[in-house]
Amino acid sequence: MKIIWTFTLLMIPGVVNSISVTGYSGGGVSITCKYYSEFRENAKYFCKGQPVTCSELIKNKNKNKWVDSGRFSLFDDTRAAVFTVTIRDLSEEDSGTYQCGVDIYAKVDSYTEVNLKVITGQQIRTMTGYSEGNIIINFKYEMQQNNLLIDVCNTEALQCFTLINTERAAEWKHGSRFSVYDDRSEGFLHVFIRDLNVKDSGKYKIIVTVSEDYSFFLEFYLDIKKGEPF
Template identity: 30%
Template sequence: MIQICDDKLIFQLLLLVSVVACETKEILTFTAHERGRVEIQCPYESRYEAHEKYLCRGGCPRLYKDKVVESGSSARGERFSLTDNKTAHIFTVTISDLRTEDQGQYWCGVETGLRKWDVFTEIHLEIKHVSRVSGLSGQHLYIHCHNKSELKNDVKFICKGSDPSLCETSAIRASSEIKSNGRFSLSDNKSTGVFTVTITNLTEEDSGIYWCGAAQRGQEHKNKWISVIDLNISAGLTLIIIMVMVIGILTGFGFSLFIYLRQRQKKEGTQPTDVAQGPSKNLPGGDMRETREVDCDYEDISSTLYHPDYSLVFPAFAEHDDSVYALAQLPSSPSDEINYSSIRFTTTHHSDRTSDGQETCDYTTVRP
């Protein structure tokens, strides 16, 4: 009976030691942002190289383990993956496409073969909301970071990098101690709890994820992340606006010029004459002559008739030399539009010839 009591006492002592060990073990904190990714690194002892590893969420040390991913088995979702570096004795769990609901308590677990007596490391995952800010190339921008009152005396800083671990070593970094770094400068208003970062002469390369953070002096490696900014710098917006304005102005000018020339053309009546060739009909004297294509000289004849049925142009040669006739037929119902008639030319066999044997004639352009 005494032996049984001793066993119970030993069991209780072991349970108490395990609980105390869990509570005193350091909690590892990882911070990431929405739509980003995080790598949770879980160290373990070398004797557990061949043992199964896993990541569980919530009350993992209890009987039921909510495992989101484990080695040797498929993960619960495509966003989770696990890799084991047995040389470094660290297994890494990667979570991608992070959401706010992913925030919370996790446990890195290593199976020991003693049922519930697995080895655990507590993890706290923090997911930051992303504020999206836009700017134009060549201009300047102000980024405001709001911090809590307990961080009033801490060193404030801003750095660039999707992963905070990369952000810590980023070359683009300005702080309340180093107030200026190239085009980046920082001013801290402790009374309002807001520090402001100014970026001058923006470029497209300034686009990316920025972290506002704070740390106690002398403990810069223990950063406290305040907020996340997704900065997008557009280089072509101003140029596109200017191009659209120029195209609009040129289009309007071209359209106005077209209308002006059209109206002027109608007013002056400079549309081209439609000239056709063919056999002549109803010429004076009833002559029916063969139509030929000839080289002709012409002069303008302006008609003073407003409503003629037809206009007859007499020969330009001698009285009995009727080698050339032009018949201008105008429409019987004239309108406001400029109309031109077909002009037919005829020639006799005794028309003038040039030195090289080509026939010539004179003809006129008739305008109503």
């Protein structure tokens, strides 16, 4: 019996831990997968399903460089011994079990299980505003955690305008021309931008950092026109 039990243990895939992730249709998620430092030089991958038999979605053999494959991106930060997987344009069909995998030659790969739940959300693609005016973006979500970090970024300029800690619900937080109101009773995040100008036009991303394991985000294009609305 002892010999049989030892053989069974060797056949169990190397699942390190498990992450529960919530995303919203039309948006995206970024997942942080930790691994042992001894595997810095190993290839990393992301797949859907159970270990060993899961379907590979993206794999990165290049260290410290982003790799893209359709809606998926992967970056292996070998200094921190973590790799990040980003999924865009989520739909409810993306819900399920995934694996962050480390390719270990001649041995069982190391896995971090990711349980992804995608909730119906808003699919905001374009927001239109007018110079010298204001605009508000309403983002419906269902997170109840405290200490969410709200980051509003201009992705084309690679600049984040504000980093706001919504430790307290139902309270405006201000930064430069941006303000955020986390209305948890209604499940809405309101982002308010003042004193618009045509230079504000571009691609934006609202990032909500839930924990060190993951964040969810909404991407949209902000189109600022000259003059006043009719």
